[in-house]
Structure formats: C-alpha cells, structure tokens
Amino acid sequence: MSNTNSLKMDKPVPASLLDSGSQGIIGRPLDRKEGPLKVTGQATYSAEYQIPNLAYGYLVGTKFGRGKVTNVDADSVRAIPGVIDVVTDFKTFLQNSQQGGETSAPTQGVQDVHYFGEIVAIVLAESYEAARDAGIRIKVEYEEAEGRFDFEAHKDETTKPPPNNIPAHFKQGDVEKAMADAATSVDVTYTTPSQNSSAMEPHASIAVWDEDGALTLYGSYQMPTSDKTQLAKSLGVKDKKVRIIAPYIGGGFGSKLGIAPESVAAAVAAKQLGRPVKAVMTRPQVFETTVRRSNTEQRVRFSVDGEGKLTGVGHETLTSNLPGEGFFEPTGIGTHFAYSGENRLINHDLVELDWLLSGSMRAPGEAVGMMATEAALDELCHKLGVDPIDFWKQNEPSEDPEEKIPFSTRQLVRCLEEGAESFGWSKRNATPGQVRDGEWMIGMGVAAAVRTNMLMESSAKVAIDANGRATVSSAMTDIGTGSYTILGQIAGELLGLPLDQVSVVLGDTDLPDAAGSGGSWGAGSSGSAVYLACEMLREKLAKAMGCDPETLTLKDGQAIADNRQVSLGSLVGDGIEAIGSIAPGKMEKDRKQSSYGAHFVEVGVNATTGEVRVRRMLGVFAAGRILNAKTARSQCLGGMTFGIGAALTEDLVHDPRNGKLVNHDLGEYHVPVNADVPQIEVHFLEERDQFANPIHAKGIGELGISGCGAAIGNAVFNATGIRVRDYPITVDKLLDQLPPV
Amino acid sequence: MHFTINGTAYTAEPDIRTSLLDLLREHLGLTGSKKGCDHGQCGACTVLVNGRRINSCLSLAVMHQDDEITTIEGLGTPEDLHPLQAAFVKHDGYQCGYCTPGQICSAVGMLDEVKKGWPSHVSETLGDVEFNDGEISERMSGNLCRCAAYPNIVDAIRDVAEAKA
Known part of the structure; x- marks a missing residue:
C-alpha cells in the first residue's frame, strides 16, 4: 500500500479536517516554535556553520558596466600573506542569478561583462581579512564596450517579452473607443524606480564536496528543491549529487528565490582547492549582483460612463531587463481581475538595458502595479467627486472580467467597509489641503489590495514515534514567514497534539521536495502537504483503534473512539509515517483565486519642509483561513512597511554612464526604520477558500504590500493637493508646490 | 590581548x-x-x-x-531567556530572526541610556526624559528590520520597560 496521500486540486474540498479538529490550536496566535533560538542567537544561518579546514572566499566584481575581461591577474595578489589562490571559471561562473522555480541553470559565463559589478573571480585565503585585502587589490584587466545604461534614452526601443505568469500583451474590446466615449476618464503615467529586496542576511554559501563528488551547500535560499536543480545543472553534476541546507534564512523577499553567483563561485573554488569554501557577499555585492525589482513606467487609463460605471481599463507598462532575460515585472497581474470594465488593454514591454538582472521582489506585479492603478483610481474618484469606497461598491465585478469565471472568494468591499468604519474614514475631508495640525498638513488615503493566490507542488512527511510525538519534515523553508509554527499547528490540530509535541524540520533537500517560500504560496502549498500526510495518519490510527476515521477524536496525545481512550504512542508501535503531496489542478482555471484587502493611511506633510510622516495605518485583509493570527499579522506588518518604503524612500539609482548603482548599501538605499513606521493595525476577515486547497488558506506574505504605497500617495494628495506620479514621494517633488509658508 | x-x-x-x-x-x-x-x-x-x-x-x-x-x-539561553528575549518571542518582535540579536542588545543598551536620562532627537527636554513609544522608535532606529517587526519590537520593549519601572 502506498504511503503517500496525493491530491491534485481538481475539485473543491468543501470540508476541511482543520474545522473539525479537537486540539484547538489552528489559527491561534501561538509564539513561533523557533523563537527561543532566534532571540538567543542560536539559530544557525548559512555563513555560520563551523566547518573544519574552511577557506575564506572574497568575490571579485567588475568596476565597469559592459565589455570583456581580458585577464584576472592572480599573481598581483599571490604574495599577500594568507592568500591561497584566485579562482575563476569564465564558462561556469554565473552571469546572472536565476529566477525562482526555474529548473535550468541561470545564464552562465562571465568573460563578457553585462553589468557593473558582475562577479568574475573569487580570491581564497586562510582568513577573511587576507581574502578581502586581496579581493580589493587584485588587478582585473578589461576592454570596456559601449553599453545601454540609460532607461530614458532607450525607452522607445522595446521588445515584447515571452509570457510570464501572465501574457505580456492582452486586449479585450476597445479601450481607445471607451476613452473617447467616456463621460469621465483619466489618462496618467506613473513611474517607479528599481528597488532592492534588502534582506538583512547577505547572500552566503559554504560549499563542501565529499570524496564521492557530492556537494553540500549551506546556502540562504528560499526554494531549495528547485535551487538544488539549478545548482546541479550549473555545475554539470547530477541532481542527486547536490544537497542544499537552509534551515534559517535571514529574509529573502524574492532575492533568494533562485541561486545567485556566490553559490557557483564557492562550489567551483571548493572543488578546485579540495577544501570547503565560504563565500559571503558584501552588502554592495548583494545590491549589484543578485536581483532588483525593475523600474517601471506605467500608463494607466480608466473610463467611466455617465452612471459612473467603469467601461475601460488600460494599463501599459515599460519595464527593463538584461538582453535575453525574459522576465518582466508583471504590473498588470492584479489589473486583470481587480477592476471591472468591458474594454481592456494590459500590455508589458521590455527595455533591454545593461543593468543587473531584474526579477521577483515581494509581490512582483501588484506591489508596484497597484501603486499606479490605485493612485489613478483615486484621481478618477477625485475628478468624479465620488468617495473611492462608494466607487468600488458600484464597480465591484461579480466575476472575473476577462475569463468570466467566478471568484473563489472576494471580500474586497467588506475589507473597505470594515476598514472605513475602524479607521474613521468618514472624518476625511475630500477636498485636499484643508486639515492642519500645527505645521503639518494632514490627509487620509485609501487603496484596495489584491494578490493572486498560487498553489505549487509540495510534499511533506509526518511521522508519529513510539512516544507519541510527531515530526514534520520537508524541504520547505521558513524565511521569517512562520512555516515552522504553522506546519506544526496544522499537524498538531489534525493529530491531536499540542504544538510542543510536534517537531518541524525544514530547509534540507534530503527531505521531501517542497514548494519553498515565494509568491505567497508557501503556507497553502506546504501546509496542504502536511494536511494530506496527517489525513493518512488519521486513517492509520483509526484502523489501529478499529474505528472509522470520522468517529476518531484526537486530542492531547490521546486517540478517543467508542468510549475508549488510548495514547498515540501505544497505538503506533515502533512508529508510523506518511507522506502528503499536493499539486495544482483544475481549480486554478475554474475559479479566480486571490487574497484581498484594503489599506487606510493618515499622513502628515510638513508645510515647510515637505517631509512626509505616516501617522496611522490600518490594513484589513481576507486571505482564507488564518493559520496563526500572530505570524499572519506580522507578515502583513512587513508587507505594509515595504509599502511605506516604496512610497516614500526606496529608489535604486543607476548611473546612466555605466550602470553602477549609486546607492548600493543600506546607508544610501533607504528602507524604512523603526521611526518611519507607526503602530500599524491589521484586521483579518473570517474566510475559508475551499477552491484553494484543503486547508482553505491563501497567501498573505505579499498582500500587505499590494496597494499600500498608493494609499500613502493618495493620503499625501489629500493632505496637500499635490499628486506625485513619480515614486518615491520625496521632499524635492513636493517642495515647490507647497503653499507659501 | x-x-x-x-x-x-x-x-x-x-x-x-x-x-x-x-x-x-x-x-x-x-x-x-x-x-x-x-x-x-x-x-x-x-x-x-x-x-x-x-x-x-x-x-x-x-x-x-x-x-x-x-x-x-x-x-540568555533558550531555556533561560532574558526578559527582553522573552518579550520579543511573546510579541513576535522578529520574523527571519537575522536582525534580532542586534535589536535585543541594542534595546538593553538603549534602556540603560534612558535610565541615565540621556535625551534623544525626539525628547521634548534635555532632562527628565519622558519614556514613550516615540522615544523607543527613535532610539531603535539604528537597527534595521526588513521583515519590519517594528511595531512588535516597540511593544516588546515597552512591556519590559514598564515591568522594570
């Protein structure tokens, strides 16, 4: 008999066992399982493994943006005490990081240099200090070539990229005609700059080869299952010869979805040297050589008829990437279903530039797409003299406006209504520039949030041992998302165990293949795998009890049926185990699945300096079942704070002469600090999504950022009457329009 | 040495x-x-x-x-947490955990600075500093948290400061 319980989501799962569990831990705001390790410094991150005979690697990047390396002069640094060697492999080293989930090698080859900072060599030494010294001093000879470093100069030369998770171009009806016939319309262009994920832990790899030619890589990666394949293909070894270990990951936000150049450099160097090698990126290298979110230029059009009904939606975007890299920032991904209107045009075109790779950063698409659409919608409402919440009520689509399929759930209007009530939205003065608090101009803004829900193939093993304890194991990761805790809660709920009786082991490719963390699919996918494994274990336990699974009650380590109570440990003999495996199916096509929310923001804009301060912020979200109210809230706080950064401070600047990132560190690329963030409030609406997966939960990690920046911009407009269409909204863009002091 | x-x-x-x-x-x-x-x-x-x-x-x-x-x-150790470490767990003052040791060490030092009466950028006066959320946020702004547990970090530190007072 197979020991695997597989489910393809071809049908809804109307009844989830999580709603009939007796343990009562699912959804509760329990502390993180690994919390005590993290707060005491005992959680081990990638660069922290104590490996004997370790050599230190320092990555060498180019100081030019386009051209060819003619020589890496190892002799120039060999005499430095402690230096072992300089390794380069022009064919094998990674030119670019890989995108998330790909099962091919990323673009390799570094003799031809395609962007400033490309990693072309690694210096090896007995100490970090010696490696760094040599890495800074090494002579790299090169021939520089002309490059394309200026977006503005090349933005008329576009290419149509291949489909991403949406097609690059989409057309329905006739937006031009809808605009021409409109009673009221807006036609505005918003821009967003390149952004950096800025996870607190820099990318780091320790590569260790054994005598059999197998590689163990201690890395900081969000999706170890596919990262392993990417790494194996890059190195030309078999999949099974590579193991990635990543139990703790110091944040990712997209930047660690695919493998980055340090992994292959460390692996090649370790092989050549015959010693383990550690390669940790410096913070500027993280900025220069991993991945950025593309800058965007977005033309947004909305048209309404005389009744105030949306008739047309246009969303045309320019994004940038390296030549040959097809990824485009899918700004229109939410536009496809968020807004009604029969006439629709949603296009994405690429501008090829010699800037570092662009790829996924938290909520690729919605994060910056909705900063444009939800601000444009606010412009439309202002023009119409209609409250944005009333506009949504009138224009809320009853089905997907393109695919004409039902929404699995959609509580967007309820999020807006509940948020309006809690936030005191009715106190907003819709006329801008009317409210003052001393030297501060006060304004309120609102925006909707949508984030597409995804399910990915994922597996997990759950075992119950002779002591009645359960262990969940999977190659899933916890990048701060709460995986350890929610997977433990799912298993505990279904097996009748308190959370401390469930161990969760993650982040190791020797464990069952898993979805990893990205695209907000982690909890739904890996949680469903745990659910399915537990479902099978419940059947085994019922069989051992001699009862139907439906009549079995599991609680506090006891199995209860037919007036009998037996401890789990005594029921399982030497132990039992099962594997759960989930895969997406027809439900993806039959129902439009998304999480929804509403952002409410109050800002103060200093009338003299133009400084913008976020004073209050509320997010109301509906994302299916909330698996842990504490960790889910934290995910939303994090997303909303990314929204503050995107709206007000984050701006990755490319030098138009050579593509160099002018602000390649945390002192110059401004992520929000504690003082920038008020005591944000987060509310969740009760919801179950039976079409999403058997645990009825949807993605939440990216919902908080979606739309958030627009709510801030809309609040700035309400405070000042100034509409800044070029994010971030910095003082220089407000100063000359502020009223006289 | x-x-x-x-x-x-x-x-x-x-x-x-x-x-x-x-x-x-x-x-x-x-x-x-x-x-x-x-x-x-x-x-x-x-x-x-x-x-x-x-x-x-x-x-x-x-x-x-x-x-x-x-x-x-x-x-502290996982078995015997410092009050700030326990408060960070209780209030979820972290997510990925990478900035957390620095946040907690910083909070220990910061609370001592407040006890000594050192003012900050947001203090209304130079003496008798009033301790509030604004002071915590300001004084903790040298510790970045990209997961943005800031509101929870403030809750955790306030809890410990109030228990001490």
Whole structure:
C-alpha cells in the first residue's frame, strides 16, 4: 500500500479536517516554535556553520558596466600573506542569478561583462581579512564596450517579452473607443524606480564536496528543491549529487528565490582547492549582483460612463531587463481581475538595458502595479467627486472580467467597509489641503489590495514515534514567514497534539521536495502537504483503534473512539509515517483565486519642509483561513512597511554612464526604520477558500504590500493637493508646490 | 590581548584588521552577532561593550583590551531567556530572526541610556526624559528590520520597560 496521500486540486474540498479538529490550536496566535533560538542567537544561518579546514572566499566584481575581461591577474595578489589562490571559471561562473522555480541553470559565463559589478573571480585565503585585502587589490584587466545604461534614452526601443505568469500583451474590446466615449476618464503615467529586496542576511554559501563528488551547500535560499536543480545543472553534476541546507534564512523577499553567483563561485573554488569554501557577499555585492525589482513606467487609463460605471481599463507598462532575460515585472497581474470594465488593454514591454538582472521582489506585479492603478483610481474618484469606497461598491465585478469565471472568494468591499468604519474614514475631508495640525498638513488615503493566490507542488512527511510525538519534515523553508509554527499547528490540530509535541524540520533537500517560500504560496502549498500526510495518519490510527476515521477524536496525545481512550504512542508501535503531496489542478482555471484587502493611511506633510510622516495605518485583509493570527499579522506588518518604503524612500539609482548603482548599501538605499513606521493595525476577515486547497488558506506574505504605497500617495494628495506620479514621494517633488509658508 | 566576553576571560592575538564582529563570528564561534552590512548601517552586529551598545563591525578587535563585551549569547539561553528575549518571542518582535540579536542588545543598551536620562532627537527636554513609544522608535532606529517587526519590537520593549519601572 502506498504511503503517500496525493491530491491534485481538481475539485473543491468543501470540508476541511482543520474545522473539525479537537486540539484547538489552528489559527491561534501561538509564539513561533523557533523563537527561543532566534532571540538567543542560536539559530544557525548559512555563513555560520563551523566547518573544519574552511577557506575564506572574497568575490571579485567588475568596476565597469559592459565589455570583456581580458585577464584576472592572480599573481598581483599571490604574495599577500594568507592568500591561497584566485579562482575563476569564465564558462561556469554565473552571469546572472536565476529566477525562482526555474529548473535550468541561470545564464552562465562571465568573460563578457553585462553589468557593473558582475562577479568574475573569487580570491581564497586562510582568513577573511587576507581574502578581502586581496579581493580589493587584485588587478582585473578589461576592454570596456559601449553599453545601454540609460532607461530614458532607450525607452522607445522595446521588445515584447515571452509570457510570464501572465501574457505580456492582452486586449479585450476597445479601450481607445471607451476613452473617447467616456463621460469621465483619466489618462496618467506613473513611474517607479528599481528597488532592492534588502534582506538583512547577505547572500552566503559554504560549499563542501565529499570524496564521492557530492556537494553540500549551506546556502540562504528560499526554494531549495528547485535551487538544488539549478545548482546541479550549473555545475554539470547530477541532481542527486547536490544537497542544499537552509534551515534559517535571514529574509529573502524574492532575492533568494533562485541561486545567485556566490553559490557557483564557492562550489567551483571548493572543488578546485579540495577544501570547503565560504563565500559571503558584501552588502554592495548583494545590491549589484543578485536581483532588483525593475523600474517601471506605467500608463494607466480608466473610463467611466455617465452612471459612473467603469467601461475601460488600460494599463501599459515599460519595464527593463538584461538582453535575453525574459522576465518582466508583471504590473498588470492584479489589473486583470481587480477592476471591472468591458474594454481592456494590459500590455508589458521590455527595455533591454545593461543593468543587473531584474526579477521577483515581494509581490512582483501588484506591489508596484497597484501603486499606479490605485493612485489613478483615486484621481478618477477625485475628478468624479465620488468617495473611492462608494466607487468600488458600484464597480465591484461579480466575476472575473476577462475569463468570466467566478471568484473563489472576494471580500474586497467588506475589507473597505470594515476598514472605513475602524479607521474613521468618514472624518476625511475630500477636498485636499484643508486639515492642519500645527505645521503639518494632514490627509487620509485609501487603496484596495489584491494578490493572486498560487498553489505549487509540495510534499511533506509526518511521522508519529513510539512516544507519541510527531515530526514534520520537508524541504520547505521558513524565511521569517512562520512555516515552522504553522506546519506544526496544522499537524498538531489534525493529530491531536499540542504544538510542543510536534517537531518541524525544514530547509534540507534530503527531505521531501517542497514548494519553498515565494509568491505567497508557501503556507497553502506546504501546509496542504502536511494536511494530506496527517489525513493518512488519521486513517492509520483509526484502523489501529478499529474505528472509522470520522468517529476518531484526537486530542492531547490521546486517540478517543467508542468510549475508549488510548495514547498515540501505544497505538503506533515502533512508529508510523506518511507522506502528503499536493499539486495544482483544475481549480486554478475554474475559479479566480486571490487574497484581498484594503489599506487606510493618515499622513502628515510638513508645510515647510515637505517631509512626509505616516501617522496611522490600518490594513484589513481576507486571505482564507488564518493559520496563526500572530505570524499572519506580522507578515502583513512587513508587507505594509515595504509599502511605506516604496512610497516614500526606496529608489535604486543607476548611473546612466555605466550602470553602477549609486546607492548600493543600506546607508544610501533607504528602507524604512523603526521611526518611519507607526503602530500599524491589521484586521483579518473570517474566510475559508475551499477552491484553494484543503486547508482553505491563501497567501498573505505579499498582500500587505499590494496597494499600500498608493494609499500613502493618495493620503499625501489629500493632505496637500499635490499628486506625485513619480515614486518615491520625496521632499524635492513636493517642495515647490507647497503653499507659501 | 585580554578581554572578557559574556563573563569568560579570553586571550587572543587578532589580526589588526579584524573587526570585533569578525573576531566573534569567525574566530570565537559566537555567531549570534550578525553581519548585515559591515558598514555600521544596519545594526545587526550590535553588542554591549562595558555596558554600552556599539556596532561591532565598526570597531577593531585590537581596540578592546580589558573590555567587558556582552553578546546575545551572554544575555540568555533558550531555556533561560532574558526578559527582553522573552518579550520579543511573546510579541513576535522578529520574523527571519537575522536582525534580532542586534535589536535585543541594542534595546538593553538603549534602556540603560534612558535610565541615565540621556535625551534623544525626539525628547521634548534635555532632562527628565519622558519614556514613550516615540522615544523607543527613535532610539531603535539604528537597527534595521526588513521583515519590519517594528511595531512588535516597540511593544516588546515597552512591556519590559514598564515591568522594570
């Protein structure tokens, strides 16, 4: 008999066992399982493994943006005490990081240099200090070539990229005609700059080869299952010869979805040297050589008829990437279903530039797409003299406006209504520039949030041992998302165990293949795998009890049926185990699945300096079942704070002469600090999504950022009457329009 | 040279280029202190030297003759948490956990600064500093958290400060 319980989501799962569990831990705001390790410094991150005979690697990047390396002069640094060697492999080293989930090698080859900072060599030494010294001093000879470093100069030369998770171009009806016939319309262009994920832990790899030619890589990666394949293909070894270990990951936000150049450099160097090698990126290298979110230029059009009904939606975007890299920032991904209107045009075109790779950063698409659409919608409402919440009520689509399929759930209007009530939205003065608090101009803004829900193939093993304890194991990761805790809660709920009786082991490719963390699919996918494994274990336990699974009650380590109570440990003999495996199916096509929310923001804009301060912020979200109210809230706080950064401070600047990132560190690329963030409030609406997966939960990690920046911009407009269409909204863009002091 | 880390006496002859952070992480196996930027920009490396919080990445190891250094490992253990460590767990004052040791060491140093009456940028007066959420946020703004647990960090520190008061 197979020991695997597989489910393809071809049908809804109307009844989830999580709603009939007796343990009562699912959804509760329990502390993180690994919390005590993290707060005491005992959680081990990638660069922290104590490996004997370790050599230190320092990555060498180019100081030019386009051209060819003619020589890496190892002799120039060999005499430095402690230096072992300089390794380069022009064919094998990674030119670019890989995108998330790909099962091919990323673009390799570094003799031809395609962007400033490309990693072309690694210096090896007995100490970090010696490696760094040599890495800074090494002579790299090169021939520089002309490059394309200026977006503005090349933005008329576009290419149509291949489909991403949406097609690059989409057309329905006739937006031009809808605009021409409109009673009221807006036609505005918003821009967003390149952004950096800025996870607190820099990318780091320790590569260790054994005598059999197998590689163990201690890395900081969000999706170890596919990262392993990417790494194996890059190195030309078999999949099974590579193991990635990543139990703790110091944040990712997209930047660690695919493998980055340090992994292959460390692996090649370790092989050549015959010693383990550690390669940790410096913070500027993280900025220069991993991945950025593309800058965007977005033309947004909305048209309404005389009744105030949306008739047309246009969303045309320019994004940038390296030549040959097809990824485009899918700004229109939410536009496809968020807004009604029969006439629709949603296009994405690429501008090829010699800037570092662009790829996924938290909520690729919605994060910056909705900063444009939800601000444009606010412009439309202002023009119409209609409250944005009333506009949504009138224009809320009853089905997907393109695919004409039902929404699995959609509580967007309820999020807006509940948020309006809690936030005191009715106190907003819709006329801008009317409210003052001393030297501060006060304004309120609102925006909707949508984030597409995804399910990915994922597996997990759950075992119950002779002591009645359960262990969940999977190659899933916890990048701060709460995986350890929610997977433990799912298993505990279904097996009748308190959370401390469930161990969760993650982040190791020797464990069952898993979805990893990205695209907000982690909890739904890996949680469903745990659910399915537990479902099978419940059947085994019922069989051992001699009862139907439906009549079995599991609680506090006891199995209860037919007036009998037996401890789990005594029921399982030497132990039992099962594997759960989930895969997406027809439900993806039959129902439009998304999480929804509403952002409410109050800002103060200093009338003299133009400084913008976020004073209050509320997010109301509906994302299916909330698996842990504490960790889910934290995910939303994090997303909303990314929204503050995107709206007000984050701006990755490319030098138009050579593509160099002018602000390649945390002192110059401004992520929000504690003082920038008020005591944000987060509310969740009760919801179950039976079409999403058997645990009825949807993605939440990216919902908080979606739309958030627009709510801030809309609040700035309400405070000042100034509409800044070029994010971030910095003082220089407000100063000359502020009223006289 | 001699120094004390978490109450234990050490003798070492570090490379003159070795930062205090690299001494801890790479030479003594104390990896609780984190390297986020190596530029003094993120605060993940914060430790206490003679009771004061510093960015250990901006300080050379050889500058610490006879100093008493406290790292996250010296504040508490998973079995016996420091009150701030327990409060961070209770309030979810972290997510990925990478900035967390620095946040907690920084909070220990910060509360001591407040106790001594040191004002901050947001203090209304130079003496008798009123302790409130604004003071916590301001004084903790040298410690970046990209997961953005800031509101929870403020809750955790306020809890501990109020319990002490």
